[in-house]
Amino acid sequence: MQEKGNISIHTENIFPIIKKFLYSDNEIFLRELVSNAVDATQKLKRLASLGEFKGETGELMVEVKLDKDQKTITISDRGIGMTSEEIKKYINQVAFSGATEFMEKFKEAKDANEIIGKFGLGFYSAFMVSHKVEINTLSYQEGAQPARWICDGSTEFEITDGDRTERGTDIILHLNEEAEEFLDEYRLRSILDKYCRFLPVPIKFGTRTEREPDGEDEEGKPKFKEIEVDDIINNTAPIWTKAPSELKDEDYLDFYRELYPMSEAPLFWIHLNVDYPFNLTGVLYFPKVKNDFELQRNKIKLFSRQVFITDEVKDIVPEFLMLLHGVIDSPDIPLNVSRSFLQADGNVKKINNYITKKVADKLNELFKADRKGYEEKWIDIGLFVKYGMITEEKFYDRAKDFVLLQNVKKEFFTLPEYKEKVQGLQTDKNDTVVYLYSNDTGKQHTFIHTAEKKGYDVLEMNSPIDTHFIAQLEQKLEKTSLKRVDADVVDNLIAKDEKIESVLSEDQSKLVKELFEKAINKTTMNVEVTGLHPEELPVTVTMDEFMRRMKDMARTGGGGMMGFYGNLPDNYKVSVNGNHKLIRRMLEEKDSETQSRLARQAFDLALLSQGMLTGADLTDFVNRSVALIGA
Numbered sequence: 001m002q003e004k005g006n007i008s009i010h011t012e013n014i015f016p017i018i019k020k021f022l023y024s025d026n027e028i029f030l031r032e033l034v035s036n037a038v039d040a041t042q043k044l045k046r047l048a049s050l051g052e053f054k055g056e057t058g059e060l061m062v063e064v065k066l067d068k069d070q071k072t073i074t075i076s077d078r079g080i081g082m083t084s085e086e087i088k089k090y091i092n093q094v095a096f097s098g099a100t101e102f103m104e105k106f107k108e109a110k111d112a113n114e115i116i117g118k119f120g121l122g123f124y125s126a127f128m129v130s131h132k133v134e135i136n137t138l139s140y141q142e143g144a145q146p147a148r149w150i151c152d153g154s155t156e157f158e159i160t161d162g163d164r165t166e167r168g169t170d171i172i173l174h175l176n177e178e179a180e181e182f183l184d185e186y187r188l189r190s191i192l193d194k195y196c197r198f199l200p201v202p203i204k205f206g207t208r209t210e211r212e213p214d215g216e217d218e219e220g221k222p223k224f225k226e227i228e229v230d231d232i233i234n235n236t237a238p239i240w241t242k243a244p245s246e247l248k249d250e251d252y253l254d255f256y257r258e259l260y261p262m263s264e265a266p267l268f269w270i271h272l273n274v275d276y277p278f279n280l281t282g283v284l285y286f287p288k289v290k291n292d293f294e295l296q297r298n299k300i301k302l303f304s305r306q307v308f309i310t311d312e313v314k315d316i317v318p319e320f321l322m323l324l325h326g327v328i329d330s331p332d333i334p335l336n337v338s339r340s341f342l343q344a345d346g347n348v349k350k351i352n353n354y355i356t357k358k359v360a361d362k363l364n365e366l367f368k369a370d371r372k373g374y375e376e377k378w379i380d381i382g383l384f385v386k387y388g389m390i391t392e393e394k395f396y397d398r399a400k401d402f403v404l405l406q407n408v409k410k411e412f413f414t415l416p417e418y419k420e421k422v423q424g425l426q427t428d429k430n431d432t433v434v435y436l437y438s439n440d441t442g443k444q445h446t447f448i449h450t451a452e453k454k455g456y457d458v459l460e461m462n463s464p465i466d467t468h469f470i471a472q473l474e475q476k477l478e479k480t481s482l483k484r485v486d487a488d489v490v491d492n493l494i495a496k497d498e499k500i501e502s503v504l505s506e507d508q509s510k511l512v513k514e515l516f517e518k519a520i521n522k523t524t525m526n527v528e529v530t531g532l533h534p535e536e537l538p539v540t541v542t543m544d545e546f547m548r549r550m551k552d553m554a555r556t557g558g559g560g561m562m563g564f565y566g567n568l569p570d571n572y573k574v575s576v577n578g579n580h581k582l583i584r585r586m587l588e589e590k591d592s593e594t595q596s597r598l599a600r601q602a603f604d605l606a607l608l609s610q611g612m613l614t615g616a617d618l619t620d621f622v623n624r625s626v627a628l629i630g631a
């Protein structure tokens with residue numbers, strides 16, 4: 001038998017286009033052909049289990065072979081095979097049913113995935129790398145004749161009798177010159193590893209040698225012999241395909257190590273498993289992230305029926321959960337993972353919401369079941385939770401019950417608990433509850449100490465995300481504001497009705513202000529004389545909360561107005577405590593030299609308490625102090 005024909009009149013130029021436009025992604029030919037082989041194998045298994053195939057299935061595996069001399073790659077399976085009629089139907093017609101549309105759309109397509117997936121051109125991706133493709137196949141059906149299909153990349157094909165004696169299909173790719181990179185064993189192995197690592201049918205790629213016990217030698221020592229075994233590159237039953245009840249913690253940890261050999265053990269994980277209204281399985285791990293979250297992205301792998309698709313899961317996974325690791329498998333996610341398409345896809349939105357909900361549920365469960373353990377993990381979890389609360393409204397609503405605040409004494413509170421704790425003392429005259437926080441307990445020690453002396457509590461907010469988290473809390477919590485503990489002198493941080501009056505007269509205040517301005521001699525230091533408690537420090541240097549926050553945001557990458565604040569010089573307020581006895585002493589001092597030295601000394605002490613005293617100023621301070629002790 002021999003038959004020649006034309007694939008389709010509409011598709012004169014389809015192969016050159018496939019080659020040209022899909023070239024950048026051409027390694028996916030292997031994914032497509034191995035998937036087809038797996039599909040054919042799975043179909044056979046299914047027929048056998050339904051009793052529709054009664055023969056021996058034999059050892060079902062897919063084999064990928066490389067022949068460097070012939071410059072061929074062969075993908076073989078023992079699946080259902082095809083009759084020549086089926087080749088005509090499935091390869092020549094069906095695979096090309098979308099061809100006309102394809103010809104219209106290919107110009108808009110941005111990458112190979114988009115075209116391959118959308119137009120069902122899986123098999124034809126072979127022509128991205130081949131100048132000739134052969135199908136050598138024998139159908140499982142009783143009495144079927146082997147068939148061979150050959151196509152040289154033009155629109156003409158040829159079907160003849162085949163010579164296959166065993167059920168199944170060989171796809172033989174005669175690589176073209178530009179594709180000779182694929183004649184490299186390591187290259188092929190790495191592609192298989194990327195796309196086929198978790199396919200449900202064993203994939204053999206060559207052999208490897210193994211040592212096997214072989215009796216004992218004359219001295220009674222065990223002997224070994226080397227044997228050749230099939231090198232199976234995949235794990236056919238990855239954990240996400242199993243029921244959570246079948247799995248132990250160790251299985252999840254082992255799988256994590258398999259995926260990310262270099263990473264520390266994860267904190268915990270979530271097993272995803274839904275089949276309505278969309279189908280999705282997977283395991284998401286919470287890694288130990290600490291603070292460098294940029295590095296951690298693109299760690300979630302997306303599969304479709306165990307075929308690896310991409311690790312760009314943007315749009316499928318909510319932005320804040322991109323920090324997670326693991327796998328998601330969904331036949332409902334279109335293979336062509338291109339942005340515009342995904343955003344329009346209804347399932348993707350649902351999947352996104354589902355994952356957000358599952359993550360929130362899991363965190364809530366951990367929080368409820370073991371508060372202590374949850375607190376211990378907070379350094380790592382906190383980053384996700386806060387990031388999620390900032391970026392996803394829905395997640396904020398769930399997380400507000402289990403987000404924790406930690407104070408400088410390392411105690412943890414939920415939002416309601418914390419409000420309960422501080423509202424008594426920390427409500428100002430406008431009925432606003434003021435939460436105080438520190439982002440550097442070392443530098444702000446003096447301020448923390450002063451606040452605590454007043455019975456105030458100070459939160460620790462030192463992760464890179466906290467600047468944004470603070471703004472979010474203020475927006476969400478009613479009548480609550482957050483102030484860094486060094487944003488002002490303690491009495492102004494939480495302004496009360498009772499005001500301590502300065503004992504100084506107006507003239508004295510003016511004089512003190514001038515004295516300090518002269519001694520400090522910096523335009524960025526704005527001196528103000530106020531009446532504070534006599535016990536407070538004589539001088540306190542602070543930066544306004546609003547100004548500092550704008551600067552922090554500018555530093556962590558806020559655009560627009562933030563740039564404006566980022567460029568302003570650092571301005572500070574120097575609060576002189578008119579009620580401190582040092583000020584009295586200064587006013588009584590006759591020698592203006594000494595007056596100035598005292599002012600400078602008090603100012604430097606304020607700087608010193610915040611780690612702001614450096615360089616020549618520090619040297620001057622040390623020398624002046626030595627002189628003062630000597631005096």
Ligand code: ADP
Pocket residue numbers: 032036037040077079080081082090091095120121122123124169
């Ligand atoms: P899809 O896999 O999406 O159906 P393809 O272009 O990859 O599209 O394959 C087209 C058709 O060719 C398949 O649906 C199948 O019927 C047939 N086919 C391809 N490869 C094999 C194979 N190895 N064994 C049996 N049939 C195959």
Ligand code: MG
Pocket residue numbers: 032035036122123
């Ligand atoms: Mg296919």
